[in-house]
Amino acid sequence: MRITIIGSGNVATHLAAAFKNGGHRIVQVYSREIQNAALLAYHVKAEAIDRLQDIDPETDLFVIAVKDDAIFSLGLSLAPYKKLTVHTSGATALTVLSSIMPNSGVLYPLQTLSKNKEVDFLNVPLCIEGPDEQTTRILEQLAQTISNKVYRINSAQRKVLHLAAVFACNFPNYLYEVARRLLDKQNIDFELIRPLILETAQKVQENLPVEVQTGPAVRNDENTMKMHLQMLQDEPGLQMIYELLSQGIIKNTKDGH
Amino acid sequence: MRITIIGSGNVATHLAAAFKNGGHRIVQVYSREIQNAALLAYHVKAEAIDRLQDIDPETDLFVIAVKDDAIFSLGLSLAPYKKLTVHTSGATALTVLSSIMPNSGVLYPLQTLSKNKEVDFLNVPLCIEGPDEQTTRILEQLAQTISNKVYRINSAQRKVLHLAAVFACNFPNYLYEVARRLLDKQNIDFELIRPLILETAQKVQENLPVEVQTGPAVRNDENTMKMHLQMLQDEPGLQMIYELLSQGIIKNTKDGH
Numbered sequence: 001m002r003i004t005i006i007g008s009g010n011v012a013t014h015l016a017a018a019f020k021n022g023g024h025r026i027v028q029v030y031s032r033e034i035q036n037a038a039l040l041a042y043h044v045k046a047e048a049i050d051r052l053q054d055i056d057p058e059t060d061l062f063v064i065a066v067k068d069d070a071i072f073s074l075g076l077s078l079a080p081y082k083k084l085t086v087h088t089s090g091a092t093a094l095t096v097l098s099s100i101m102p103n104s105g106v107l108y109p110l111q112t113l114s115k116n117k118e119v120d121f122l123n124v125p126l127c128i129e130g131p132d133e134q135t136t137r138i139l140e141q142l143a144q145t146i147s148n149k150v151y152r153i154n155s156a157q158r159k160v161l162h163l164a165a166v167f168a169c170n171f172p173n174y175l176y177e178v179a180r181r182l183l184d185k186q187n188i189d190f191e192l193i194r195p196l197i198l199e200t201a202q203k204v205q206e207n208l209p210v211e212v213q214t215g216p217a218v219r220n221d222e223n224t225m226k227m228h229l230q231m232l233q234d235e236p237g238l239q240m241i242y243e244l245l246s247q248g249i250i251k252n253t254k255d256g257h
Numbered sequence: 258m259r260i261t262i263i264g265s266g267n268v269a270t271h272l273a274a275a276f277k278n279g280g281h282r283i284v285q286v287y288s289r290e291i292q293n294a295a296l297l298a299y300h301v302k303a304e305a306i307d308r309l310q311d312i313d314p315e316t317d318l319f320v321i322a323v324k325d326d327a328i329f330s331l332g333l334s335l336a337p338y339k340k341l342t343v344h345t346s347g348a349t350a351l352t353v354l355s356s357i358m359p360n361s362g363v364l365y366p367l368q369t370l371s372k373n374k375e376v377d378f379l380n381v382p383l384c385i386e387g388p389d390e391q392t393t394r395i396l397e398q399l400a401q402t403i404s405n406k407v408y409r410i411n412s413a414q415r416k417v418l419h420l421a422a423v424f425a426c427n428f429p430n431y432l433y434e435v436a437r438r439l440l441d442k443q444n445i446d447f448e449l450i451r452p453l454i455l456e457t458a459q460k461v462q463e464n465l466p467v468e469v470q471t472g473p474a475v476r477n478d479e480n481t482m483k484m485h486l487q488m489l490q491d492e493p494g495l496q497m498i499y500e501l502l503s504q505g506i507i508k509n510t511k512d513g514h
Contacts, residue, residue, distance in 0.1 A: 010471065068481060091473070091481045111453055114469045117460050125449050151449060160443045161450070163485050168436035168450050169457040170472030171502045172429035177466035177509060179425035186417045192382050192408060193418070193425050194462055196368055200426040201458030203374050205451055209434035212371045214267065215427030216348070224325055224348045228420050237508075241501050245428045248494060252434060 001142065004059040005029045005046070006074055008036035010113040011088050012065035013043075015146075018121040019063075020044045022145040027059050052077050059083055061142070063107065068092050075100050086139065090127075090162025093155040098131045105130040105139045108158055109147075112169045121146055127153035127161065178238060210252060217249035258399065261316040262286045262303070263331055265293035267370040268345050269322035270300075272403075275378040276320075277301045279402040284316045309334045316340055318399070320364065325349050332357050343396065347384075347419025350412040355388045362387040362396045365415055366404075369426045378403055384410035384418065435495060467509060474506035 001024045005016045008031035016026055026046040031037035034050040041048035049055065055078075062078050062085040064071055071087045078085050079101040086105040087097055097104035108127040111119060126147040130136030136152065143150040153161065176197055180190045203212045216224040225246055232239045258281045262273045265288035273283055283303040288294035291307040298305035306312065312335075319335050319342040321328055328344045335342050336358040343362045344354055354361035363386040370376060383404040387393030393409065400407040410418065433454055437447045460469045473481040482503055489496045 067476065068478060091484060110449060112457050112460065112469070112471045114460065114464075114471060117464065117469060119456060123452055125452060127449075149452070153445075157443055157445055159484075159488065160439055161445060162481075163488055164436035164439045164445075164450055165453055166472050166485065166499070167432045167439065169453050170470070170474065170506065171432050171498075172454075173457055173461070173466050173470055174474075174502055174506045174509070175424045175428050175432075176461050177470070178505070179421035180466060182417055182421045182424065186414055188410075188414055188418060188421075190465070192367060192384075193421055195380055195382060195406070196422055196426050197429075197461060198458045199376060200369050200430055201455045203369065203371065204430065204433050204454060207371075207374065208447070209430050209437060212369070212374060213427070213430055213434070214369045214371060215423050217427065217431075219324065221325060224419075227348060227416075228423065231416065231420055237501065237505060241428075241498075241505070242423075244494065244498050244501065245431055248435070248498070249427070249431045251494075252431070 001025070001060045002027050002058065003061045003063060004055065005040070005044075005063050005065065006078070007031060007063075007065035008033070008040045009065065010115055011109065012063070013040055013115050014113045014119060014121065014124075015063060015065055015088065015107075015109065016040055016044045016046075018124075018146040021121070024145070027056055028054075030055065055081070057081050057083075061086065063088065064097075072096050072100075075104075084135070084138065090158055090165065093159075094129050094131065095155070102131070103135065105135055106155070106158065107139060107143060108153070108162075110161060110165060112165075112173075122148050125149040125151060127151050127158055129154055129158065178241075213249060213253070215249070217246040218253050220250060220253070258282070258317040259284050259315065260318045260320060261312065262297070262301075262320050262322065263335070264288060264320075264322035265290070265297045266322065267372055268366065269320070270297055270372050271370040271376060271378065271381075272320060272322060272345065272364075272366065273297055273301045273303075275381075275403040278378070281402070284313055285311075287312065312338070314338050314340075318343070320345065321354075329353050329357075332361075341392070341395065347415055347422065350416075351386050351388065352412070359388070360392065362392055363412070363415065364396060364400060365410070365419075367418060367422060369422075369430070379405050382406040382408060384408050384415055386411055386415065435498075470506060470510070472506070474503040475510050477507060477510070 026044040028047045029037045029041040037048035065088045075097045084103045086107045106129040110125040126143045128139045283301040285304045286294045286298040287306050294305035322345045332354045341360045343364045365384040367382040383400045385396040
């Protein structure tokens with residue numbers, strides 16, 4: 001397929017590379033910042049553009065990988081080309097595109113993607129949605145050229161998946177940063193705690209999280225929790241996080257989940 | 258060394274196995290519940306006991322791996338044997354033992370250990386502390402027989418490490434469980450989100466967490482955050498967690514960390 005990438009952020013970068021590796025041709029990369037477009041375009045041997053009027057109509061697929069609130073207006077600009085057009089957002093319904101063009105879909109990679117971190121895209125779960133069976137099948141076949149984990153997920157499910165991903169990825173990553181800062185204040189190297197972070201994630205690859213919960217809260221070890229709250233007395237925000245998450249663990253344990 | 262294990266929980270189980278694999282002999286396993294002592298003793302070919310008066314004095318090391326608030330009284334019971342005695346707690350100072358016996362120390366495995374999940378103990382960071390250089394060296398050499406990652410960590414540092422571990426492990430694991438529950442309500446398999454959890458942890462093995470933060474909060478994507486809070490309207494506890502952690506990410510981003 002001839003593919004045009006709209007956007008140059010984390011998702012655009014990884015999807016463009018995955019399509020390229022999957023044997024497709026990236027025609028153009030569009031970004032409002034020509035430097036950003038140029039950098040990604042260079043990596044995938046495409047043309048960089050920063051004006052929508054420069055779009056090459058000779059393409060088979062537009063991939064809109066931009067901030068959620070820019071999807072609709074870009075969709076309006078691309079609709080006249082009458083090409084298959086997908087967005088890549090977890091939080092945005094298919095109807096945002098399908099209401100303005102017949103030939104649209106969603107291709108949502110359920111993975112944390114950073115430009116500076118390579119990822120094995122074949123193992124990235126790809127959630128697809130189309131407006132009808134025919135388009136869904138086209139998207140499915142396309143998705144299977146870049147990932148071995150393709151799922152049909154409707155807009156309502158995708159919204160929940162995206163929310164769950166915030167809890168399973170964005171928030172844990174923030175808590176890693178909190179841990180790093182606490183250690184840093186005592187000149188303890190973050191390296192010491194990296195194996196713990198990895199093992200915590202590896203444990204739930206085979207088990208359910210509730211089965212492998214450890215720590216003071218699941219033991220209802222009140223003395224330790226009290227001591228931890230005291231240690232955080234200069235950080236009221238962290239105290240509240242500590243208290244809320246501990247209460248959640250205690251409640252889960254009591255409920256016998 | 259001849260080693261006596263006091264306790265039969267997660268840490269006792271993994272340490273006993275590690276010592277056994279490291280070429281040591283486990284003499285006895287003590288637990289208040291004889292079934293628990295017997296199960297662990299069977300695996301490490303030791304004698305199971307549930308009464309302190311049955312302790313075999315022919316041992317070189319007592320490893321106290323029990324709840325924090327039981328360490329002191331067990332220490333009192335073991336002091337008369339005048340053997341090297343260590344506890345394994347992150348949150349407990351060395352002085353809890355060293356104030357009642359001359360020959361004591363700490364051997365704190367900085368890892369999440371569950372009985373039902375094997376772990377490569379050679380990669381588990383072991384934090385050791387002794388009351389003097391001589392004992393510390395003995396502990397260091399002992400620790401190196403079961404782990405390649407041995408660190409000298411004093412009681413004040415260990416307390417902070419333990420607090421950081423709660424943020425880096427126990428809380429993320431709880432958030433995985435929250436994600437699982439959100440998905441479960443929509444009949445979406447937890448399997449879909451497992452690669453995301455693993456990749457999130459793998460990313461910070463090479464990078465600092467703040468460098469690889471993704472999600473709506475770091476983009477300050479207010480519409481998505483508002484929508485997520487609405488989706489959580491029946492779960493006020495989760496709403497508060499969502500709000501607090503998002504605010505933390507936004508603040509981190511602004512501070513330019």
